[in-house]
């Protein structure tokens with residue numbers, strides 16, 4: 001890599017993503033003095049002067065990140081932001097973008113292109129970038145690079161993702177492509193690898209001999225809101241599982257890479273996904289919240305699932321036979337992303353117990369958001385009793401150790417890595433295709449109109465009862481151990 005300045009060209013710059021996430025993230029990096037010399041050029045069909053565009057972005061920073069706004073540094077930062085209107089489908093406009101960048105740049109400059117546009121324009125935009133020379137990168141470490149960041153959704157099934165990869169590879173080499181999954185940018189998700197591999201005591205028990213089951217919950221209290229037009233065609237498996245839940249799964253279950261570098265880490269993530277046993281429809285629950293069909297943008301009698309729970313197995317030496325339960329949904333009781341690792345109960349019972357189910361097992365909870373941290377549930381003797389015990393919690397909270405507001409937003413982290421030219425936190429083409437190849441058959445079977453097993457659930461609940469039964473059939477129950485304890489459900493003892 002080199003130390004050249006950087007230009008960032010944002011396609012679709014008048015959209016939400018730019019003023020909600022990208023510019024606030026870049027502004028934070030600027031204030032932390034983590035940016036090299038930089039130019040930011042926004043483009044979209046709307047007409048703005050530079051000043052109008054800058055003011056629009058300033059309003060976004062003030063609204064969505066009021067704590068980080070400081071007028072003096074914004075005034076300096078905004079001088080770096082420019083705007084040029086253009087049409088994604090007009091090849092001549094790409095020549096104008098290229099000329100504008102050349103005018104802004106002062107010598108050799110790396111370029112990062114951000115596709116914050118609707119996915120139907122990905123291919124055309126990339127082809128136009130190729131034709132205009134925007135993608136051309138000379139060989140050699142010291143030559144300025146040309147990288148492109150592509151947002152999700154990346155395809156809507158395996159075939160379209162593969163086709164998209166092929167089309168993009170006509171213009172950009174794989175090492176120029178940065179596919180975003182913002183869950184990989186969450187500090188707490190990255191910490192999973194540090195927790196596992198920077199400590200010696202967890203890895204020896206991180207396997208089928210000590211772990212009974214692993215659960216990943218990504219629940220959201222919001223409904224589909226104004227995104228119903230997109231969501232109704234996507235559904236929960238495309239929106240959340242193919243990407244975010246599978247990324248969390250790979251981090252928690254992958255083998256140790258031999259170094260903390262992009263390719264070894266991405267190899268292990270993909271290897272893990274490839275070991276997932278084909279999903280069975282009967283090991284899954286599709287749900288829809290009551291009232292979804294009356295949202296604006298949803299077709300009449302829509303069968304789009306807004307909730308899913310699946311049981312899966314990983315066929316390798318470490319995980320053979322350990323069930324992994326994944327669930328996610330909209331309009332649930334509260335927003336929470338957590339990974340609960342439930343350990344086996346002690347092999348021999350003492351303390352007056354006759355049935356292992358009488359005691360809560362050890363549970364390690366990795367709290368991704370909110371109240372980021374890690375908890376370990378274990379048994380303690382109740383004071384002043386003969387042999388009564390009670391599950392208690394050993395807790396680590398980021399806030400307590402590192403202070404308030406120390407966790408950067410996912411986009412800040414991802415942009416900072418992309419600017420540094422490190423693709424570790426981005427998805428490789430084989431990773432995307434593998435994830436689609438796992439989830440695609442399940443999506444197809446759910447979308448088969450001859451089947452009628454969409455469960456319903458009340459908004460504000462934890463999802464359909466069928467998802468509890470999926471676990472109860474195995475003698476398990478959903479665990480929630482992070483966040484506000486009074487809000488947590490301590491599940492009923494498992495059936496059977």
Ligand code: BG6
Nearest residue numbers: 152182183220239240244337369
């Ligand atoms: C997005 C999905 O990728 O992730 C949204 O499209 C979802 O539907 C969002 O709400 C959740 O992200 P986070 O960071 O709020 O958990």
